[in-house]
Amino acid sequence: MNPGETLPEEAGDEGRAGDAAIAAQALACLDLTELSDACDRGMVEALCARARTPHGDVAAVCVWPAYAALARELLAQDRVKVATVVNFPFGGERVDAVAQETRQAVDDGADEIDLVLPYRAFAEGRADAAAKMVHAVRVACGGSALKVILETSMLREPGLIRRAADLALDEGADFVKTSTGKVEGGATADAALAMLAAIRSAKRPVGLKVSGGVRTLADARTFIELAAAAMGETFIRPEQFRIGASGLLTALMSALDGTDADAAPESGY
Template sequence: MTPMDVAARALASLDLTNLDADCDAAAVDALAQRAQTPHGPVAAICIWPAFVAQARRALGGSGIRVATVVNFPAGTAPLSATLGEVERALGDGADEIDLVVPWRRLVAGHAPAVTDEVAAVKEICGRARLKTILETGELADPALIRTAADAALAGGADFLKTSTGKVPVNATPEAAAILLDAILASGRDVGLKPAGGVKTTADAAVYLDLCDSRMGRGWATPEHFRIGASGVLTALLATLDGAAAGATGEGY
């Protein structure tokens, strides 16, 4: 792939994100505007639940999806609270739910807790896409990452997502490869979302190449592949505008 090819594919699969602690209404409106680029729209914007209704209005009929996070970022909320978050977000117009699974319980030996929580959230999601955040950088051990992936898939996840972007180690190619292997083994139609640390067109190329080699060249479309990031859009647009592909975006 040329850098231009990478940038075009990555932009179309981008979940443009603002999960900063100081995010406000003006920042959400600005995010919605950035998402509609001269080179086409991103796949989704991902924002705090409090801003879902506003984001829905700001995006209008653009076709850009609204994603939001629940049980975020720690993954320790009671299930009843998480289900309430999901119901409110869906009522406000969310298209996609990014759920932090209770990964600490998995580390403690209770993998069924992940399956049970994913299944409970999936049950009320209806047609909304459910992305499960495994926090692979905190799991660290490849066997634990695979166990988390299998548990989320057993619960009905629509996407496996690496990270919250709020921990020291977020998306890595090694973790993404484990998630892709789990998806292949499941035989299910499930997507992958590396999140956190994707800052350049070259970074995006690593994950697209990984998907192409394991899943086939036509797999990594927005239906199966997302990149969770805030700053990489600047780098992708620079590449598409003919600037050096090494440009780096700021932020998550």
């Protein structure tokens, strides 16, 4: 055996430790999500119960606005945030209606609002329509955090994604987010890099949320390492980095429990 060579068992132990470290980071930054069309009260109750794990709590649960008050009630004694979605999933332009939806969600106890940018309007060159929406919802949020969903798989081009992220941050977004999870495609490295470039240029601390198709430990690792390389290791904390997923938690728990972290992923957001 050559000096410094690692025994297979030791290599396996190191790999498991590395998996567990990534899983712990991802768990603390996870927005555990239930936005299926079939969602009901029982599913929200189950989601909130899953938010508290033997390895720590997730950052937030993300539910439909109709269930924000229920989630707040169920998590009243916990540090887990309640997030909900507005203008979701189509990214329309009815500013007054979306602002009212936001105010109601905040009244119902939502700590965080995930707003879908009017991405079609933005892609058509009507940036003013997108800016008007973000500004109105920022005002309606009050003290609640605002995450703006760019729907990057529809914008596609990194330059366009960067400009959309710049607009959202200029209008007061606390996070920019990749996807709704409701259209084909989802988070990609290229989209995340374009958004991170906007975050680096912001004149205040702002964050990134990756969502749409993040289902395995390997997926989580990709985005954690990409964000850490761009922004530094201290960026990987719930205040500035989130992963939106429903199917990721099982893989994270497997890694933290020391079982098969590469088991078949759950389907979902």
